[in-house]
Structures are given as C-alpha cells and as structure tokens.
Amino acid sequence: MVDITLSVNGVPREGSPEARKTLADFLRDDLDLTGTHLGCEHGVCGACTVIVDGRAVRSCLMLAVQAAGSEVTTIEGLAPDGGLGPLQQAMWDSHSFQCGFCTPGMVMQAAAFLSGHPDADESQIREALSGNICRCTGYQSIIDGVLLAAKRNRER
Amino acid sequence: MAAIAAERYTGASIKRSEDPRILTGAGRYVDDIKLPGMLHAAFVRSPVAHARVLSVDVSAARTLPGVVAVFTGAELEEMTVPGPDALMALMGWAGPTPEFTLLATDKVRFSGDPVAVVVAESRYLAEDGCELVEVEYEELPPVTNASFALDPGSPPLFANLGDNIARLHSRHEFGDVSATFADADRVTDFRIDVHRHQNMPMEGRGCVASYDTDSGAMTVYAATQSVHVSKIAVAMRLGMGQDKVRVLAGDIGGSFGLKIGASREELAVAAASRALGQPVKWVEDRGENLTTSGQAREESFDVRAAVSDDGDLLGLDVKTVIDTGSYPGMGAMVPDIIEAMFPGPYKIAALGFESTAVTTNKACYVAYRGPWASETFVRERILDLIAKDLGLDPLEIRLRNVAPRTDPPAVMITGRPLVGVTTRESLERIAQLVDFPAFRCRQAEARAQGRYLGIGVATFIEAAPGPREPEGSSGPMGNESMRLRLEEDGIVVLFTGQMPHGQSHQTTLAQIAADEFGVPFEQVRVVVGDTDVVPFGLTGGSRSATMTGGVALHGARQLKAKVVDVASHLMEASASDLEIADGQVFVRGDPASAIGVGEVARRAASGQFGDGLDAQLEVEAVFDGGEGGWSGGSHCAIVEVDAETGVVTVERYVIAEDCGALINPSVVEGQIRGGVAQGIGAVLLERSAYDEDGNCQSATLMDYLVPTACDIPRIEIEHLETVPLDADVNFRGVGEGGMIVAPPTVVNAIEDALSPFGVRIYEQHLSPARILELVAAADPGQ
Numbered sequence: 001m002v003d004i005t006l007s008v009n010g011v012p013r014e015g016s017p018e019a020r021k022t023l024a025d026f027l028r029d030d031l032d033l034t035g036t037h038l039g040c041e042h043g044v045c046g047a048c049t050v051i052v053d054g055r056a057v058r059s060c061l062m063l064a065v066q067a068a069g070s071e072v073t074t075i076e077g078l079a080p081d082g083g084l085g086p087l088q089q090a091m092w093d094s095h096s097f098q099c100g101f102c103t104p105g106m107v108m109q110a111a112a113f114l115s116g117h118p119d120a121d122e123s124q125i126r127e128a129l130s131g132n133i134c135r136c137t138g139y140q141s142i143i144d145g146v147l148l149a150a151k152r153n154r155e156r
Numbered sequence: 157m158a159a160i161a162a163e164r165y166t167g168a169s170i171k172r173s174e175d176p177r178i179l180t181g182a183g184r185y186v187d188d189i190k191l192p193g194m195l196h197a198a199f200v201r202s203p204v205a206h207a208r209v210l211s212v213d214v215s216a217a218r219t220l221p222g223v224v225a226v227f228t229g230a231e232l233e234e235m236t237v238p239g240p241d242a243l244m245a246l247m248g249w250a251g252p253t254p255e256f257t258l259l260a261t262d263k264v265r266f267s268g269d270p271v272a273v274v275v276a277e278s279r280y281l282a283e284d285g286c287e288l289v290e291v292e293y294e295e296l297p298p299v300t301n302a303s304f305a306l307d308p309g310s311p312p313l314f315a316n317l318g319d320n321i322a323r324l325h326s327r328h329e330f331g332d333v334s335a336t337f338a339d340a341d342r343v344t345d346f347r348i349d350v351h352r353h354q355n356m357p358m359e360g361r362g363c364v365a366s367y368d369t370d371s372g373a374m375t376v377y378a379a380t381q382s383v384h385v386s387k388i389a390v391a392m393r394l395g396m397g398q399d400k401v402r403v404l405a406g407d408i409g410g411s412f413g414l415k416i417g418a419s420r421e422e423l424a425v426a427a428a429s430r431a432l433g434q435p436v437k438w439v440e441d442r443g444e445n446l447t448t449s450g451q452a453r454e455e456s457f458d459v460r461a462a463v464s465d466d467g468d469l470l471g472l473d474v475k476t477v478i479d480t481g482s483y484p485g486m487g488a489m490v491p492d493i494i495e496a497m498f499p500g501p502y503k504i505a506a507l508g509f510e511s512t513a514v515t516t517n518k519a520c521y522v523a524y525r526g527p528w529a530s531e532t533f534v535r536e537r538i539l540d541l542i543a544k545d546l547g548l549d550p551l552e553i554r555l556r557n558v559a560p561r562t563d564p565p566a567v568m569i570t571g572r573p574l575v576g577v578t579t580r581e582s583l584e585r586i587a588q589l590v591d592f593p594a595f596r597c598r599q600a601e602a603r604a605q606g607r608y609l610g611i612g613v614a615t616f617i618e619a620a621p622g623p624r625e626p627e628g629s630s631g632p633m634g635n636e637s638m639r640l641r642l643e644e645d646g647i648v649v650l651f652t653g654q655m656p657h658g659q660s661h662q663t664t665l666a667q668i669a670a671d672e673f674g675v676p677f678e679q680v681r682v683v684v685g686d687t688d689v690v691p692f693g694l695t696g697g698s699r700s701a702t703m704t705g706g707v708a709l710h711g712a713r714q715l716k717a718k719v720v721d722v723a724s725h726l727m728e729a730s731a732s733d734l735e736i737a738d739g740q741v742f743v744r745g746d747p748a749s750a751i752g753v754g755e756v757a758r759r760a761a762s763g764q765f766g767d768g769l770d771a772q773l774e775v776e777a778v779f780d781g782g783e784g785g786w787s788g789g790s791h792c793a794i795v796e797v798d799a800e801t802g803v804v805t806v807e808r809y810v811i812a813e814d815c816g817a818l819i820n821p822s823v824v825e826g827q828i829r830g831g832v833a834q835g836i837g838a839v840l841l842e843r844s845a846y847d848e849d850g851n852c853q854s855a856t857l858m859d860y861l862v863p864t865a866c867d868i869p870r871i872e873i874e875h876l877e878t879v880p881l882d883a884d885v886n887f888r889g890v891g892e893g894g895m896i897v898a899p900p901t902v903v904n905a906i907e908d909a910l911s912p913f914g915v916r917i918y919e920q921h922l923s924p925a926r927i928l929e930l931v932a933a934a935d936p937g938q
Binding site for chain 2: 018020021028029032033034035036037038039040041042044045047074075076078079082083084088091092093095097098099100101102103104107125126127129130131132133134135136137138139140141142143
C-alpha cells in the first residue's frame with residue numbers, strides 16, 4: 001500500500017492504494033466516484049478518460065500512485081453543483097448519447113479539447129474524439145453536441 | 157387556471173429524461189453496485205480450443221491470502237442443476253440439445269471456456285488466484301470451420317450428440333421451385349459468405365449475485381435485456397423457486413442482442429454467492445468480452461437464382477450452413493427467421509430453403525442486431541450481381557422486382573402479407589435525394605484521375621412487429637403487458653418489462669402515456685428493471701415501439717377512463733363531460749372546474765366512494781400489436797476506394813425510411829445511425845478472427861476494430877410518410893434496420909467503385925488487405 005494525497009474535483013483526498021491499482025479503480029472503488037467507466041482496460045476505448053492537471057488522461061493506463069499530488073477532474077466534478085455544465089447541456093440538447101457508458105469519457109475528452117480549441121471545426125472535433133469509442137450513436141449526435149457547446153461558448 | 161391545452165409530446169424530439177444522470181456520472185451500471193461484504197470473481201479459462209480436462213489443481217490458489225474460495229467445474233456441477241440453455245428452452249427449441257455444465261468439467265470447447273472460478277476480496281486478488289490454478293489438458297483436434305464440422309469424422313464437441321450437427325438439415329419449398337427454375341431464362345449460382353463479428357457493447361457482461369442465507373432468497377443485479385428471462389435462468393440452474401429469485405437492473409451499457417438472460421458465467425457467480433452466503437460481483441473485462449461473450453453471423457449461402465432476361469427475379473434456391481460456435485445459442489434457431497424473411501419486399505414466386513447448423517470450437521453464436529440480417533445481405537448482393545450480368549441499373553432492378561402495393565396486399569411466398577410496405581416509395585425517394593446521373597459523371601471524371609468512387613443501394617423490410625395475419629388469432633408478436641398506476645402526487649407510473657439499454661424507453665413511453673392520459677411529460681415515471689414489480693418482457697427484436705408503445709397508449713387510455721369515472725363522482729358531472737389535460741380533470745368548456753389528477757387519486761384512496769365504485773387507480777394493460785405493420789427503408793452509400801491501399805472511405809450515406817409514426821425523431825434517428833455505424837464497421841473493420849487451431853485472434857480493441865468518429869460520415873435520414881394500418885398504434889420498430897441493410901449498401905457501393913477492375917464480391921468483410929486481393933485477382937474483362 002502506498003499513501004497518496006491528491007485533489008479530486010477540487011477536494012483534497014487521500015488514500016492507500018496498492019501500487020498496482022489503476023487510477024480508474026482507485027476513483028471507482030476507493031473514492032466511490034463510479035461516473036468514470038471502464039470499457040477496455042487497455043487504453044483504446046476512452047471511456048475512463050479523466051482530466052489530470054489539465055490534460056485528458058486514460059485512467060485505466062495510469063496508476064493511482066502516479067496521480068499523487070495531481071489535480072484530477074472526473075465527470076462528477078465537471079459542473080460545480082452536480083448540475084449540467086454548458087458542454088453537458090449542449091449534449092443533452094443534441095440527444096448526444098444512448099446507453100451512456102462511453103459518456104463520461106467522451107464528455108471529459110471533449111471538455112479538455114474544447115478548453116484548448118474553442119474554435120474547433122467538425123473535422124478537428126472528430127479527430128479529437130476519435131480515440132473514444134461509442135457503440136450506439138454513430139457519433140453524429142455527439143459531434144453535434146460538441147459543436148453546439150463551442151458555438152454557444154463563442155456567442156457568450 | 158388560465159388555459160388548458162393538450163400538449164402533444166408524441167412525434168417531438170423531447171429531450172431524454174435519462175440524460176441528466178448519465179451526463180453527470182450518476183448513472184448506475186452493474187459495475188457501480190457495491191454491497192457490504194461483496195466479493196469478486198474471476199474465471200480461469202481454457203487457453204486451447206478443444207481438449208480433455210485431465211486435472212484441475214486449485215490448491216495453491218485456495219491458500220493465496222485474499223482468496224475466499226475456488227470452485228472447479230466439477231464442484232459447481234454439484235451446486236447446480238443440469239439443463240438446456242434457458243432462452244432456447246423458453247423459445248421452444250426441439251432440435252439437438254447438447255448437455256453441458258456451467259464451467260467445463262470433462263472437456264473444454266473453445267479458447268476461453270471457463271474451467272474454474274476464483275472468488276476473492278478484490279478483482280485484483282481473484283485474478284492473482286487464477287494465475288495459480290493449474291489445469292492439465294489433453295488436446296483434441298479443433299473443429300474450427302463448418303465444413304469440418306459437417307464431416308461425420310469430426311470429433312464431436314458434445315458427447316451426447318455424437319456429431320457436430322446443432323440443427324438437423326431441413327429443406328422447405330414455397331411455390332413451385334422446380335417449375336420456376338425450369339422455365340427461367342437464366343439460372344445463376346452464387347456462394348456468399350457472411351463473416352463472424354460481434355456486438356461489442358461498451359459495457360460487457362456482468363452481475364452481482366447476493367444470496368441471503370436466512371431467507372433463502374437470491375437477488376441478482378444484472379445487465380440484461382430482460383430481468384425476467386435472467387430470473388428464469390437463475391431459478392432453473394440453481395434449482396430455486398422463481399419466487400425466491402429477484403433480478404434487478406439499472407443502467408445498461410449497450411447490448412445489441414448479447415445480454416439476453418444469464419450467461420454461464422453469471423449463473424456460476426450466482427451459485428458461488430449461494431455457496432458462500434455473500435454477495436459476489438463479476439464484470440467481464442474486454443478480453444473476455446471479445447473472446448467468450450459470444451459472436452454472431454458466420455453463415456454461408458449457396459444460392460441459385462432463377463432470372464428472366466428482363467431482370468425479373470423469379471425464384472431462389474438457398475442452402476445455408478450456420479456456424480454456431482460451441483455452446484448452444486441463437487444460431488440453431490436463426491434459419492427459421494432467415495427463411496421467412498428471404499423474399500423481402502420482392503415478388504419472388506418460388507423459394508427453396510435448406511439449412512443446417514453446426515457446432516465448432518469457437519465462441520457461442522449470440523443474437524446480434526437483426527440476427528437474420530444475412531437474408532437481406534444475400535438478396536441485395538445478388539440483385540446487384542444479376543443487374544451487372546444483365547446491364548441493369550441497381551435501382552431499376554429493384555423497382556422492377558418490388559411487389560406492388562395492392563388491396564388485398566401481395567403476400568411473401570413464405571406467407572406474410574406485404575401490407576403497407578413502402579419499399580417502392582423509399583427507392584424512388586433515394587433516387588430524388590441522390591442525383592445518380594450527376595454521380596455517374598463525377599465517377600467517370602474521378603476514374604480518369606485514377607480515383608475509384610462507387611454508389612450502392614440496398615433495401616430491406618423488417619417485421620417490427622410485422623403484419624397481423626389475415627387468419628391469425630393473435631397479433632404479430634405475442635402480447636405485451638404493462639401496469640399503470642396514478643399516484644396520489646399525480647404521477648402516472650408505468651411498470652414495463654422492457655429493459656432499456658440505450659433505447660430511451662424512459663422518455664418515449666412517457667411521451668405516449670403523457671399525451672394519452674393528459675399529464676405533462678414530467679408527470680410520467682417509467683419503472684424498469686425489477687422482477688418484483690415489472691411484468692414479463694424483453695427488449696429485443698425491435699418490438700418496443702409497437703408493442704410497448706401500444707400498451708402504454710392503451711393502458712393510459714384505460715387508466716384515464718378509471719380516473720374520469722372517479723372524478724365524475726367527485727365533481728358530480730357526467731364522465732362523458734370530463735376531460736383530462738395538463739394533469740387536470742375538468743368539465744369540458746369549464747376550466748374553472750379543474751382539479752388535479754393527484755387530488756382525484758387522494759380522494760379515491762380515502763375510501764369515500766364505498767364499494768360501488770372501482771377506485772383502484774391502477775390497470776393491467778395488454779396489447780396484442782393491433783394491426784402491426786412493416787418497418788423498412790432504402791439506403792444509399794457513396795464510397796471511395798483507394799486501389800493502392802485498399803482503404804474505403806464512406807463519403808455520403810442517405811436513408812429514406814419508414815418506421816411508421818415517429819414517437820421521438822431524435823431517438824429514431826439515433827437508432828438508425830447507430831445501426832448503420834455497426835453495419836459500416838462490419839464491412840470495413842470488424843471480424844472475430846480465429847486461427848486454424850481455434851485461437852481467437854481478435855481479443856483486444858486493437859485487433860477487433862470498431863468505427864470511430866472519423867470512420868462514420870454524417871448520415872442523412874428522411875422519414876417517409878407511412879401507411880397507417882391501426883386505428884391507434886402505428887409506431888414501428890427501428891432498432892435493427894440500420895444494421896440489417898447497411899452491410900449490403902456499403903458492399904454494393906464498393907463493388908461499384910471497383911467495377912473498372914471487374915471485381916465481383918461474394919463476401920461481407922472487406923478489409924483493406926482483402927480489397928487489394930480482390931483487385932489483384934479480378935478479371936477486368938468481366
């Protein structure tokens with residue numbers, strides 16, 4: 001067991017995970033933040049994407065101990081009060097998702113990308129989300145949601 | 157109140173009530189369940205495809221700190237009851253019935269077959285325990301393809317069958333097959349293969365089983381398309397009364413046919429929980445999902461087509477062999493549906509249909525979105541091949557052969573009336589939406605520059621639910637039940653056996669009930685996923701739009717009548733003068749008389765009306781599908797094939813479809829696009845591959861490739877005006893159609909693109925490497 005402290009969704013947290021425990025399992029099992037989903041556990045599907053120190057990270061490929069001292073944001077912390085942030089609202093308005101399993105990773109990936117690329121066009125958004133698999137939607141509704149969020153952000 | 161207006165939700169893209177929870181991480185999927193004292197299971201799996209199990213040594217695993225128990229196949233057999241696959245038994249399967257155990261005992265039958273289960277304090281420790289289990293195998297010759305399985309000398313997978321036949325050979329004839337072929341101008345032979353691919357939902361299988369030793373009751377938290385089918389399977393295999401088993405389900409991360417009932421692993425986990433008296437969780441990892449959860453298709457078709465020189469498809473004679481993999485599943489039953497659907501919307505006068513299914517040392521054949529879809533693939537493929545032989549345009553040959561809409565309707569040679577089918581309209585609409593002559597010019601210009609563009613069209617119909625048979629005593633899809641109740645807070649609660657896993661039932665059923673009953677959308681709650689409170693049901697076969705939408709409509713109507721009856725006593729008005737809108741009951745023309753429906757419920761519950769009035773504001777509704785009807789449509793793809801690399805790009809995809817009256821257009825379009833994406837994936841990317849020894853070669857998402865946001869184009873959808881058949885319920889299923897018709901649409905486009913090379917395509921999976929092979933082997937003279 002390794003003692004670690006880190007910030008999760010703006011709250012200081014501590015824990016003693018095994019060295020081999022992934023960040024995803026630590027978030028889900030130790031901190032009960034089950035919004036982060038595991039879709040492949042080998043870094044391909046993107047469902048477990050969280051934001052670590054401002055960058056989108058696959059929490060299945062990162063060990064919890066590697067996140068010691070970091071600031072981690074998960075889907076539960078994307079909007080301040082547990083409501084919907086602007087990206088989530090745009091995705092609701094766009095009927096972006098169906099089963100919802102890829103959703104947390106897709107939203108976190110899109111949030112990290114939009115923060116650095118507020119003027120992204122459709123092909124850039126598709127490229128940025130191409131490491132996140134959705135099996136339900138054919139992606140169009142998700143892309144539309146991200147485009148809508150970007151548009152609203154620019155108009156604000 | 158100012159105004160009482162009946163809002164219409166049905167037909168509008170109402171935002172999903174599921175979304176706030178899934179967008180904030182508040183969904184509750186099976187892996188999110190955490191119970192006090194919960195243990196974790198992991199399975200020891202066979203590394204070989206076919207072998208005798210000589211010994212299983214679990215002693216080292218049992219002593220590992222953190223491991224609570226290890227159960228071998230033999231031990232689990234003692235703890236459970238033998239029996240057939242529960243779903244096949246429910247569906248009345250009467251063919252060859254293999255005898256098998258939940259975990260392998262005497263032999264393993266595919267690479268990944270579970271041999272033992274380790275239960276530990278964490279998943280990590282359970283997997284550590286698996287590493288310590290020593291299994292000695294004596295390998296047997298693997299049966300890895302259908303032709304070997306058909307050889308009587310192939311080693312039988314199941315001793316009680318004695319061979320590898322999972323469905324006895326049968327031949328049925330519809331119409332006069334021999335005369336049709338004898339009189340035809342031309343008879344052409346085709347051999348067409350559909351490859352093995354699979355559901356790959358983002359969430360794999362999993363469950364938490366929690367046995368309460370004191371009460372002898374089992375609670376299973378499942379990821380399933382039907383909590384009741386799961387319950388029946390658990391009760392059967394654990395030898396428990398059904399009243400002692402409760403199955404619950406929350407959010408489910410997709411399925412596409414995979415998660416019907418309880419798998420062998422889930423049943424083993426339930427047995428382990430009972431033995432230990434503690435909750436046990438198992439959630440498969442992606443490797444298990446890809447190699448062991450189940451796979452679909454892998455069907456071959458030898459087809460003879462009787463054709464006139466003018467391009468009339470007069471008759472078909474089809475021989476199919478289904479490779480069902482190892483353990484029993486959907487594969488042995490699917491030929492019946494393929495046969496029934498083979499004529500499609502066409503006026504084919506004769507059909508001969510032969511089928512056999514075989515067992516092989518591969519993962520089990522499971523249902524996958526439109527399990528019978530190969531009939532559409534084969535039919536739409538050979539129509540293009542015939543059109544090429546005759547110099548006909550793909551649209552022209554289809555329009556020529558589509559059965560006309562007549563009264564009485566034309567009847568498929570296999571028996572079902574083609575009532576209300578709009579195939580012709582959808583093809584004609586495609587021709588308007590896509591400028592074919594302009595495309596042909598562009599195609600010619602591109603070819604001159606060494607670029608290969610192609611256009612493909614395909615069409616389908618789906619019995620979702622299918623037409624009511626003229627002489628039929630029941631509806632097209634059996635009955636669907638729903639319990640509806642008006643609560644004292646004015647909420648209308650719908651209890652449905654549907655188990656949504658992406659289909660948005662909590663939104664769409666609420667839309668229908670809100671309109672029919674007369675409450676705001678937010679005042680309807682849809683309860684799913686608890687065998688203690690929901691009626692029997694199953695989400696599958698694209699049944700929910702008609703069947704569950706219909707029972708929601710009729711049930712809300714019945715509940716409304718009861719509420720109006722009670723209100724008429726309260727308000728001292730004639731029931732016929734009362735209306736309900738916006739959650740208020742009022743005397744027609746007198747908005748000031750309005751009282752809330754919740755108030756009616758409270759007064760009804762007070763008992764003030766005595767015995768003379770039925771004040772129980774609850775109904776058990778049943779719907780038989782009404783007049784039913786067909787779903788269908790035509791799709792068109794424009795692709796570019798890079799003849800140097802074999803890479804195919806889908807440039808444009810256009811759909812003209814008819815799923816009856818739309819409940820929620822955004823939900824409908826999401827279903828169609830998702831299905832098309834899976835169909836594009838099936839053709840260009842996805843293949844569940846095995847080597848000659850029966851090792852699964854597609855065990856990761858770097859080997860089993862699914863489409864990404866860069867692979868799927870914007871999909872243009874137009875909804876056709878439908879032919880209403882029923883007085884009330886004209887919603888039709890749309891879950892499977894995209895997946896059914898996208899593969900032939902894309903393959904037809906690829907063949908068109910490669911026509912300068914003379915390429916003819918007789919298969920469904922067209923990876924870049926395969927495209928290059930086809931180009932290299934083609935005869936440009938064709």
